[in-house]
Amino acid sequence: MITVMRMMVRGRSPRERARARLMSAGAALATFLLCTAANLLSFRIDAPHDRLWVFTEHEPRLLAALTLTLLVVPATVFTYQASRLATATRERRLAALRLAGATPYETRLVGAYEVGRQALLGGLLGGVAHLAVNVALWRSLDGVVPLLSPMWTLVVLAAVVLIGVGSGLAAGRHVVASPLGLVRRARPRGPRAVDLLLVGLGVALFAAGFIGKGRFPVGGPYGAALSVTVGAVLLLFGLVLAATWLIGAVARRAGRTAAAPETLLAARIVQADPRAWARALTVVGLTVFFGSAVGAQQGDILFSPWLTTSKVVAYLLIDLALLLALVTSAAALAVHQAEALLDHRRSFAVLAASGVPASALGRVLTRQALIAASPVCLVAAVAGAGIIILTTADAPGWSPGTFTFAAVRAAVTAGIGVLAAVLVARVSRRTLRGALRPEELRAG
Amino acid sequence: MLEARALRKTFGRTTALDGVSLEIGEGEIVAITGPSGSGKSTALHCLAGVIRPESGEVRLDGRRVDTLGEDARTRLRRENFGIVFQFGQLVPELSAVENVALPLLFNRHGRQESSRAARSWLERLDVAGCADLRPGELSGGQLQRVAVARALAVGPRVIFADEPTGALDSLAGEQVMDALVGTARESRTALVVVTHDNRVAAYADREIVLRDGAVAGTSTAGASTAGASVAGPSAADGEVTA
Amino acid sequence: MSIRHVLLGLLAERPKHGYELKKEHDHHLPGARPLAYGQVYATLQRLERDGFAEVAEIAQGGGPERTAYAITGEGRAELERWLAEVEEPAPYVASPLFSRVVVATVTGGAADGYLLRQRAAHLARMRELTAEKRSGSPARVLAADYALQHLDADLRWIETAMERLADLRGEIDA
Ligand SMILES: Nc1ncnc2c1ncn2[C@@H]1O[C@H](COP(=O)(O)OP(=O)(O)O)[C@@H](O)[C@H]1O
Ligand SMILES: [Mg+2]
Numbered sequence: 115m116i117t118v119m120r121m122m123v124r125g126r127s128p129r130e131r132a133r134a135r136l137m138s139a140g141a142a143l144a145t146f147l148l149c150t151a152a153n154l155l156s157f158r159i160d161a162p163h164d165r166l167w168v169f170t171e172h173e174p175r176l177l178a179a180l181t182l183t184l185l186v187v188p189a190t191v192f193t194y195q196a197s198r199l200a201t202a203t204r205e206r207r208l209a210a211l212r213l214a215g216a217t218p219y220e221t222r223l224v225g226a227y228e229v230g231r232q233a234l235l236g237g238l239l240g241g242v243a244h245l246a247v248n249v250a251l252w253r254s255l256d257g258v259v260p261l262l263s264p265m266w267t268l269v270v271l272a273a274v275v276l277i278g279v280g281s282g283l284a285a286g287r288h289v290v291a292s293p294l295g296l297v298r299r300a301r302p303r304g305p306r307a308v309d310l311l312l313v314g315l316g317v318a319l320f321a322a323g324f325i326g327k328g329r330f331p332v333g334g335p336y337g338a339a340l341s342v343t344v345g346a347v348l349l350l351f352g353l354v355l356a357a358t359w360l361i362g363a364v365a366r367r368a369g370r371t372a373a374a375p376e377t378l379l380a381a382r383i384v385q386a387d388p389r390a391w392a393r394a395l396t397v398v399g400l401t402v403f404f405g406s407a408v409g410a411q412q413g414d415i416l417f418s419p420w421l422t423t424s425k426v427v428a429y430l431l432i433d434l435a436l437l438l439a440l441v442t443s444a445a446a447l448a449v450h451q452a453e454a455l456l457d458h459r460r461s462f463a464v465l466a467a468s469g470v471p472a473s474a475l476g477r478v479l480t481r482q483a484l485i486a487a488s489p490v491c492l493v494a495a496v497a498g499a500g501i502i503i504l505t506t507a508d509a510p511g512w513s514p515g516t517f518t519f520a521a522v523r524a525a526v527t528a529g530i531g532v533l534a535a536v537l538v539a540r541v542s543r544r545t546l547r548g549a550l551r552p553e554e555l556r557a558g
Numbered sequence: 559m560l561e562a563r564a565l566r567k568t569f570g571r572t573t574a575l576d577g578v579s580l581e582i583g584e585g586e587i588v589a590i591t592g593p594s595g596s597g598k599s600t601a602l603h604c605l606a607g608v609i610r611p612e613s614g615e616v617r618l619d620g621r622r623v624d625t626l627g628e629d630a631r632t633r634l635r636r637e638n639f640g641i642v643f644q645f646g647q648l649v650p651e652l653s654a655v656e657n658v659a660l661p662l663l664f665n666r667h668g669r670q671e672s673s674r675a676a677r678s679w680l681e682r683l684d685v686a687g688c689a690d691l692r693p694g695e696l697s698g699g700q701l702q703r704v705a706v707a708r709a710l711a712v713g714p715r716v717i718f719a720d721e722p723t724g725a726l727d728s729l730a731g732e733q734v735m736d737a738l739v740g741t742a743r744e745s746r747t748a749l750v751v752v753t754h755d756n757r758v759a760a761y762a763d764r765e766i767v768l769r770d771g772a773v774a775g776t777s778t779a780g781a782s783t784a785g786a787s788v789a790g791p792s793a794a795d796g797e798v799t800a
Numbered sequence: 801m802s803i804r805h806v807l808l809g810l811l812a813e814r815p816k817h818g819y820e821l822k823k824e825h826d827h828h829l830p831g832a833r834p835l836a837y838g839q840v841y842a843t844l845q846r847l848e849r850d851g852f853a854e855v856a857e858i859a860q861g862g863g864p865e866r867t868a869y870a871i872t873g874e875g876r877a878e879l880e881r882w883l884a885e886v887e888e889p890a891p892y893v894a895s896p897l898f899s900r901v902v903v904a905t906v907t908g909g910a911a912d913g914y915l916l917r918q919r920a921a922h923l924a925r926m927r928e929l930t931a932e933k934r935s936g937s938p939a940r941v942l943a944a945d946y947a948l949q950h951l952d953a954d955l956r957w958i959e960t961a962m963e964r965l966a967d968l969r970g971e972i973d974a
Contacts, residue, residue, distance in 0.1 A: 375663035378656065379649065386651040457650075464647035467608045468709070469636025470664050471629065552609045555643060555720075556599065593963065736934075756955045757948055760926035767916075777920035 133196055134232050136449065140193030141236025141274050142243065143442070144186050148270045149244035151182035153262040181435040187350060188397040188442035193236075194281055195394060195446040197229050226282035233278025237271045313352030319345025350396060357392035357399060357490050364489045376474055380481035383454070391486040394450040395535070397443035398487065399494040402531040405436045406498030409523030413516040444534045451479065451542040455549050462546070463554035472550055479539040479546060487535035495528035559584045559748065560716055565604050565614035567597075574600040575611065576771035582716065585746040587739060589759035592768035598752040599720055601768065605750060606639050606718045607631040636665065640709030640717040640747075642738070644724040647705050648693040654680060654700075655689040658708045665712060679707040683737045699730030706738050710745065717742060719751040723758055735761050803835065803843050805882045808852060808875055815856035815870035818844060830936075831943025844869050852878050897954060901961055915962050919955060926951050 211221050245267070251259040319341045362385060369381035384391055412429055455462075462475055499520050560582040567575040574597045582588055582605075590598050603609045604616060607623045616623040623634060641647075648657045658676035663669065680686045683703040688696055696704065702722055709717050722738060723731030739761045742749040751758060759765050767774045803825075810816065810824050822840045825832075847853040852875035859866040871879070897918065904914050929944045929951075936944060 373663075373669050375660055378663065378669075379652070379660070382649070382651040382656065460646040461649045464641065464643055465649075465660070466632075467603075467606065467635070468639065468641045468661060469632050469634075470661070471632050474664065552603055555603065555608070593959070740934075756923065756926060756952045757930075760923060760930045760948070762927075765920075765923055767919075775916050775920065777923055 134228070136196035137193050137229065137232040137278075138236035138239065140189050140196055141233040141278060142240035143236075144189040144193065145237045145240025145270055145274050146244050147182050147186050147189060148273070149241060149262060149267055150247075151179045151186075152266045152270065153244070153248060153259070154179045154182065156260055156262065156266075178431070181432060185435060185439055185442075187400065188439045188446065190277070191393065191397045192442050192446040192449070193233070193278070195449040197232075197281060222283050226279045229282030230275055230279040233275045234271075237274040240274075241267050241271055310352065310356070312348050313356065316345045316347070316349025316352055319348065321345070353399065354389070354392045354396045357396055358389045360489050360493065361391050361395070361486050362388035365485050368485050376477040377481050377485075379478045381485055383458070383478070384482050384485050387454075388486070390450055390454065391482075392490075394443075394447045395487055395490045397439060397446065398531045398534060399490040401436050401439045401443060402491045402494040402527050403498040405433070405527035405530075406495040406524040407502050408432055408436070408498075409527060410499040410502035410520035413519035413523065440530065440534055444538050447483075447535055447538045448541060451483075451539060452545050454482075455479075455542060455545050459549035459554050463550050463552070466550040467552065467555055472547060475550065476540075476543040476546055479542050480536050483535040483539035484532065487532045491528040491531035491535075494531070495524040498527070499524040559619060560605060560750075561617045562601075562605055563615050563617075565601065565611040565616070567600055567604060567609070567611045573771055575604065575614075577614070578768070578771065578773055579614075580766055580773065580776075582748050582750055584715075585743075585748055586764065587742060587749045587762045588751070589762035589765045590750065590752045590768060591754060591756070591759050591765055592774070594754060596768040597771040598754075598768055600771075602718050602720055602750060602752050606641060606716075607635050636661070636712070638715045640712065640714035642702070642705050642709045642717065642719040642722045644721040645698075645701070648701060648708070650693050653690050653692055654685065654696065654704045657693070657704060658711050661708060661712045676707070676711060679711050680704065682741060683707045684733075697730070698726045699733055702726065702730075702734040703737050706734065706741070710741055710747065713745070714747060716748040716750060719749065721753055722751065723753070723755060728757070731755070731758065802882065803839065804847060804852075805879060807840070807843055808847065808871060808879045808882075811853060811869060811871040812876065812879060815868045817866065817868050821869075828939050829943065830940045831947055847875065851875075895954075897958075901958075915958050915965075919958050922951050922955050922958070926955075 211224065212218070216224075244262070248259070248262055252261050322341050322345070365381045365385035365388060369378060369385055372378040372381055408429065466472060466475065503517075503520060562581070563579045565575045565578040566573075576597075578597070578601055580588075580601075590601060592598055600609070604611045604624070607616065607626070610624050614624075618634070618638065623631065626634065635641075648654075649660070652660065655673060655676045658679055659669075659672035662672035662675060667675075677686065677689055680689050683706055685696075685700050685703045685707070688700050688704065693701055693704070706717075706722070709719075717738070719738065723734050726734060735758055738751075739749065741747075749762075751762065753759055764776060764778045766776045806825060806829070807821055810821055810828075816824070818837070818840045821844075822835050822837055825840075826834050844853060848855065848869070852872060853869045854872055855867055856870035857868045859868075900918075901915065926948055929948050933941050933944045933948075
């Protein structure tokens with residue numbers, strides 16, 4: 115089996131190599147971020163240090179660690195998205211394996227090996243990068259930044275590889291390659307009400323881990339970290355499912371009423387696979403959610419007399435992290451669009467050959483992004499601002515000004531999210547032009 | 559109406575077309591045949607203005623096509639040509655009727671009107687029952703008839719078909735050809751069909767045989783350019799003796 | 801082709817006159833060479849002699865054309881035996897087309913030009929048949945299909961022959 119796996123890895127196409135590199139990059143980023151977060155938590159608490167107060171004072175330090183941990187989410191989604199690149203080629207290869215006598219389980223193992231290998235390579239890279247940064251900081255800022263124990267690095271690395279292998283196994287789940295080599299993609303099930311439970315459970319675990327840190331009932335701080343991680347994963351799954359439903363519903367509606375062919379095409383294509391869009395957009399949605407929530411909070415504080423520089427700096431840092439998350443998730447979106455285009459290159463090339471201008475097909479891409487991103491960003495922005503306003507509205511300091519600030523900030527955040535998706539779609543036009551070449555029309 | 563002169567086209571070191579000249583008349587049905595790799599598809603793409611030959615010219619009603627820019631050629635294709643390929647031309651996410659309506663919508667017709675026209679085309683091609691199904695739910699023959707409906711929907715002057723029955727069994731292929739040729743004749747649309755199946759070629763008024771990127775011969779319903787002198791009844795001429 | 805058995809088959813339905821049989825034969829086998837009336841009459845007499853058919857009715861003042869024949873029990877048995885039999889695949893290639901190409905090749909002559917002309921002639925006939933199918937009765941469509949597929953087989957052989965000739969020439973030139 116191992117030999118076969120090695121063979122498969124060696125015989126990869128350039129596209130698959132690119133995919134493998136992207137996956138490694140995502141894994142490296144995730145490892146780096148997780149190690150840094152762990153490192154942050156082991157800083158010496160409350161050591162007086164005027165410039166580094168964000169990292170040494172208890173509360174902002176927690177916030178920074180939380181932000182870093184959250185940044186792992188886009189990195190993970192990016193890695194997962196990359197693992198889905200070139201699926202057509204990969205599925206054909208897996209089907210060939212089945213034809214050669216491999217059992218379905220074995221083909222899934224091959225898939226898991228491929229992802230796991232890339233996760234390990236990336237994880238090692240990320241770990242080494244963190245170690246380098248860590249050593250540099252430790253030498254220059256001794257007394258504040260301790261060396262992270264290698265135990266932690268190993269734990270993080272193991273987690274990254276495990277998640278990689280798990281997602282590799284899971285990715286093979288939707289592909290049923292019959293021994294005759296036919297590849298069918300089993301339809302992933304639609305969202306159900308039970309999925310909301312996932313969201314609830316996720317939120318609960320997540321919150322419990324954070325609030326109960328230090329006096330967590332089981333396993334102390336480790337239990338808390340585990341709780342946060344599991345909660346985040348559950349929450350993500352739940353959100354993806356909810357977003358799937360939302361995107362599907364909006365696309366269905368848009369498709370029914372569309373007058374322009376571009377909109378019709380865009381809506382139907384999104385409607386056929388809302389899950390892929392939901393996966394790619396969940397992180398964008400989360401970013402918008404936090405951005406909008408933070409905005410509402412800022413409104414609360416900015417107009418209050420208790421504004422301090424430290425708070426302004428903290429907020430700026432958070433906004434910066436959110437922007438970073440947005441960029442990572444936009445990259446994941448780009449990967450998704452490139453993949454979706456591959457599936458359509460033949461039918462699009464035929465459309466182009468029969469006289470549909472490339473610019474019109476480009477508009478199909480942007481409208482897809484609009485149809486999928488708008489509802490997600492809108493809901494996320496309203497929810498983000500809403501939660502803060504609902505929980506703090508009766509506190510003193512709320513004025514029409516703060517409300518306006520919160521609303522504007524929510525609108526801007528949603529706009530940035532949609533804009534990111536649309537920009538990515540515009541970038542994909544270059545891929546589109548490649549897909550429209552007349553060579554695509556050749557039968558063989 | 560559509561005319562090509564001395565077309566040459568190379569891909570790297572392969573010469574796909576080596577001086578092909580041919581002419582398609584108004585409403586005429588022409589088959590381009592020849593062994594695989596003889597340049598049939600390349601010739602079709604040049605005629606349809608999808609690719610540009612390196613030398614030679616293509617004219618539609620006397621107007622040069624091959625020298626036009628990408629935008630102008632795109633518009634010309636949209637207004638004058640319909641295209642049918644062997645497979646994979648329908649958008650998998652759209653229903654059959656939406657697929658057929660698509661070019662109409664791109665020509666700025668309303669949604670209702672386009673859908674109605676699309677349905678009537680599907681009816682004419684005997685696939686009205688598939689109107690609301692997606693391509694994945696249709697048989698090969700149904701798919702091709704939907705594709706033919708889409709090519710015809712905009713009322714083109716020429717339909718180009720590249721191996722339209724290549725992926726079908728002979729009965730389904732015959733139904734597709736019957737539908738394609740029947741509707742083309744009714745609407746006086748010219749049809750250029752590339753095929754290596756003689757039974758498909760037999761639907762045409764004229765056959766153009768390509769060999770190594772050049773025209774090796776043509777034959778019409780009346781006679782062939784090679785000047786056949788037919789000796790006696792052929793073996794399969796109705797009476798086959800065992 | 802066994803006209804005897806075709807006529808027996810037509811009689812299996814009900815007793816028929818010779819003229820009726822000729823018409824039905826030509827209708828059901830439209831691609832076949834039309835039957836001469838004398839041939840029908842001679843065949844019927846042979847069937848009667850062998851005990852496969854019998855005279856069912858002779859109309860008033862009737863010549864042979866007014867005689868209706870019926871199938872006998874023995875005739876039915878014979879028909880069934882014939883239908884159950886498998887047609888022997890043609891053991892020899894006996895086509896003038898084949899001979900012409902081979903002779904043209906052997907004499908090193910213009911087989912290529914001949915093949916192209918033959919191809920055109922075949923295709924012309926295929927065009928006629930295809931056009932006939934559009935308006936024809938089911939029987940005519942079946943007959944046209946039969947002829948079309950045989951012509952197609954000929955054509956494909958012609959194409960292969962042309963390829964082989966090209967290869968052959970390439971070998972000689974090399
Ligand atoms: N895009 C292309 N790139 C490279 N070679 C090509 C391309 N298109 C066609 N060819 C070559 O040109 C020749 C003619 O191809 P084509 O027109 O597709 O033949 P046909 O349709 O008759 O089978 C073939 O040798 C083919 O390999
Ligand atoms: Mg071809």
